[in-house]
Amino acid sequence: MNSKGYTMKAAKWITTYKEDNAKFRNKNGSLSPYAFCCGYREVWSNDLYITLDGCFHVRGIIKGARVWETFNKVSEARNYTRNFIG
16 A cells, blocks of 8 residues: 555556567567567577667677677668678
């Protein structure tokens, strides 16, 4: 109860897996822009991932070297990452 005597209840959101998947995944299975905005990161390997923090960051270790590159578009970040992963 709060100071005025009202009981607070948490909102409960119920969605199906399909609805959640549609918000967070593109048709090809990659993360959607919405998912990046929610804080999800796209993991390419144990040491390499893409995040969003105002711009798209590619962070990790590629061929023994620590990498941290930034891009304006997720497509640019994915293309950069694909060049090293194969």
